[in-house]
Amino acid sequence: MNPPRGMRDFLPADKARRERVLAIIRERYRAHGFDEIETPVMEDYDRLHAGIGGDNEKLSFSILKRGMDAESIRAAADNPAALADLGLRYDLTVPLARFYATHRASLPTVFRSIQIAPVWRAERPQKGRYRQFVQCDIDVIGDASANAEAELMVASLDVLDALGLEGGTIRVNDRRALDAMLDVFGFAPDERPGVLITIDKLDKVGPSGVVAELRDRGVTARAVDAFAEYLARPASQRSFDEVGIRAALPAGIPAEVVAHLVDLGDTVAAARGGAVPLVFDPFLVRGMGYYTGTIFELAHPSVDYSLGGGGRYDGMIGRFLGQQVPAVGFSIGFERIVDLLPDTAADGERSIVLVHDRDVSTAQLLSLKTALIAGGARVRVERRAKNMKALLERSAADGYASFATVNVESTPETLEIKPLA
Numbered sequence: 489m490n491p492p493r494g495m496r497d498f499l500p501a502d503k504a505r506r507e508r509v510l511a512i513i514r515e516r517y518r519a520h521g522f523d524e525i526e527t528p529v530m531e532d533y534d535r536l537h538a539g540i541g542g543d544n545e546k547l548s549f550s551i552l553k554r555g556m557d558a559e560s561i562r563a564a565a566d567n568p569a570a571l572a573d574l575g576l577r578y579d580l581t582v583p584l585a586r587f588y589a590t591h592r593a594s595l596p597t598v599f600r601s602i603q604i605a606p607v608w609r610a611e612r613p614q615k616g617r618y619r620q621f622v623q624c625d626i627d628v629i630g631d632a633s634a635n636a637e638a639e640l641m642v643a644s645l646d647v648l649d650a651l652g653l654e655g656g657t658i659r660v661n662d663r664r665a666l667d668a669m670l671d672v673f674g675f676a677p678d679e680r681p682g683v684l685i686t687i688d689k690l691d692k693v694g695p696s697g698v699v700a701e702l703r704d705r706g707v708t709a710r711a712v713d714a715f716a717e718y719l720a721r722p723a724s725q726r727s728f729d730e731v732g733i734r735a736a737l738p739a740g741i742p743a744e745v746v747a748h749l750v751d752l753g754d755t756v757a758a759a760r761g762g763a764v765p766l767v768f769d770p771f772l773v774r775g776m777g778y779y780t781g782t783i784f785e786l787a788h789p790s791v792d793y794s795l796g797g798g799g800r801y802d803g804m805i806g807r808f809l810g811q812q813v814p815a816v817g818f819s820i821g822f823e824r825i826v827d828l829l830p831d832t833a834a835d836g837e838r839s840i841v842l843v844h845d846r847d848v849s850t851a852q853l854l855s856l857k858t859a860l861i862a863g864g865a866r867v868r869v870e871r872r873a874k875n876m877k878a879l880l881e882r883s884a885a886d887g888y889a890s891f892a893t894v895n896v897e898s899t900p901e902t903l904e905i906k907p908l909a
Contacts, residue, residue, distance in 0.1 A: 494611060494619030501887045506622075509651065509826050510604060513624050516650050517602050520643040522626050524602040527583040529576060533568075536575045540778045540804050541582055547609040549576040576608040580625045581778070581801065581817055588629055588815075589808035598630040600639070604822075616824065624820040625798075629805065632814035634748050637782050637800065638755035640818040644786060644796060645765060647820060651829060656795070657765045659785045660728070660752070661772035663799070664745045665737060669770065672740040673718070674711035683707060688773040695719040728753040728766045736770050752782065778804045782816065790828065796820040839866040840905060841883045844894040846871065852896070859900040884908040 491497055498506065514524065536548050550572035556564075564570035577583050580603040588599065603625045611617050626643060628636040641658050648656040670680050686701045693701070699716045703709075718738055726732055730750045737746075749768065757764040767787075774783045774797060781800035788795055798818035805813040840860060844853055857867045868888060873879045880891060892903040 492619070494613035494617075496618065496620075501885055504887050505829075506826055509822070509829065510622075510624070512650050513647050513820060513822070514602065514604065516647045517624075517626055517643055520600075520626075520639065520646065522600040522602045522643070524604070525584075525587060526605070527577075527580070527587050527603065529606070529608075530574045531577055531583055531586065533572045533575050535586060536578065536582060537569070538807060540585075540807060541578060544578040544609060547611060548578050549608050549610055551575055578609050579607055580605060580623050580819070581627070581804070584625070584627055584629075584817070585801075585804045585815070586808055588805055588813070592809070596630075598628065598636075601625075601627050601629070603627075616827075618823065622822045624822045625817055627815060627817035629813060629815045631816075632802070634752040634755055634782075636814070636816045637752050637784070638759065640798065640816060641752075641756050641766070641784065642759045644818050644820060645760065648786070648788065648795070648825075651825065653788055653790070653795075653825070653828065656786060656788045657767055659767050659769040659772050659787055659794075660749065660782065661769050661784070662745050662749060662782050663779050664781055665741055665749075665770065666773065668741045668745065669738060670711075672738050673714040674708055676708055676711075679705075679707040679711075684773050687771055690771045726767065728764045728768055733768050736768055748782065774799055784818070786818075786820070788828075791824075793824070794821065795824055795828075838864055839868075839888045839890065841868045841870055841880075841888050841891040841908075842894050842903075843870050843872050843876070843879070843891055845896070848894050848896055848898075852898070853894065856894060856898065856900060856903070880908055 518524070530551065533550060537545050539545070541548075550568060551574040552571060553573050556571070561571065584601060584603060588595065603623070605623065606620055607623050608620050611619055613619060626640055628639060645656050645658070648654065666684065667680070670683060675683050682705055683702065686698055686705065689701070690698050695716075699712060699719065702712045702715065730746060733746055733749055734741075753764050753766055756766055772783060772785060774785070778801040779799040780802045783797070783799035785794040785797035796819055798816070800814070800816040802812060802814045805815055842853065842856060853869055857869060860867045866888075868883065870879060870883070872893070883891065888908060890905050890907050892905045894903070
């Protein structure tokens with residue numbers, strides 16, 4: 489009796505742990521001036537497949553139209569759009585764009601949103617990859633400056649600090665720099681989507697593997713030669729300033745792109761007390777097709793994978809409004825982060841299990857329980873068992889930190905509360 493593949497049940501202790509982490513994320517994001525919204529789990533099929541969701545559109549769960557009989561289903565079998573009119577959201581960015589287009593008149597000029605909710609993708613289930621998972625997104629809509637990206641980065645680094653994961657850094661690039669770089673090397677416009685897919689594998693297959701795959705793709709040979717020469721250059725300075733950024737890029741990158749990145753670094757450094765927890769990575773790609781400018785990924789030294797990411801998507805909301813609206817977002821990888829954190833079951837919470845004898849009345853138990861709750865405790869009542877060790881171990885596994893035995897003479901003042909651990 490398992491849940492559907494790629495989806496999970498959560499026992500009480502797991503659920504409580506997840507909620508504690510979510511509470512910290514919410515609290516820190518709200519402290520930075522972001523406001524939480526909620527959108528439906530479903531959106532129109534056409535909106536989810538409008539060409540703005542990248543490869544995730546292929547992973548969308550569609551919902552069969554109501555009232556279709558067998559004959560109409562067979563007739564539409566080769567046309568998914570004729571079979572479905574709704575779908576489960578595969579991310580929170582497309583719903584946010586639709587939300588903003590719907591409610592723009594009621595929102596501030598610069599809107600800072602929080603969305604924390606489950607999304608669904610028809611992934612092939614494997615370790616760390618699920619078909620239902622929680623996303624924690626913050627977005628800034630209406631600000632085209634580097635200040636918007638800086639706000640997202642500072643708030644997200646603050647979340648890591650609050651969760652006890654200090655030392656996080658953010659890898660940064662710009663899709664405009666990537667496009668200019670491919671232009672400098674000489675890749676044709678129609679070759680670039682495939683070239684970016686290959687470049688995105690640099691961490692996995694290394695420079696020689698990337699160059700070999702580009703040659704196998706049959707793209708412009710002179711461009712591959714120029715790119716190979718660029719990869720073979722001596723390691724450049726890694727500082728996140730104009731010197732470091734220009735040293736990491738070939739000549740010919742637009743000055744306004746470099747200036748935007750430098751401004752971003754200066755702003756984050758000021759907010760973080762002078763340190764710049766940013767790393768410029770000219771090969772960071774991120775696969776979402778709607779990114780138009782700065783892109784970034786959250787890293788932590790304890791793991792070799794990202795803990796979140798995002799970027800600027802200035803063109804998406806314009807699809808719904810008919811006019812350009814600047815927007816940038818950051819998504820924390822909640823499922824990855826919650827697995828990294830130690831199991832701090834009690835988290836400072838006063839939680840007590842009252843283990844009572846058979847002859848203790850319900851009235852006395854509820855009176856004791858009510859008094860402890862009024863004092864700020866979380867209380868569970870359990871009848872004394874023959875195997876007390878098993879009872880106490882289960883209580884500890886459920887997140888309780890202490891216990892007290894109750895007899896007919898017990899009062900709130902005489903209870904002897906002992907730690908479970």
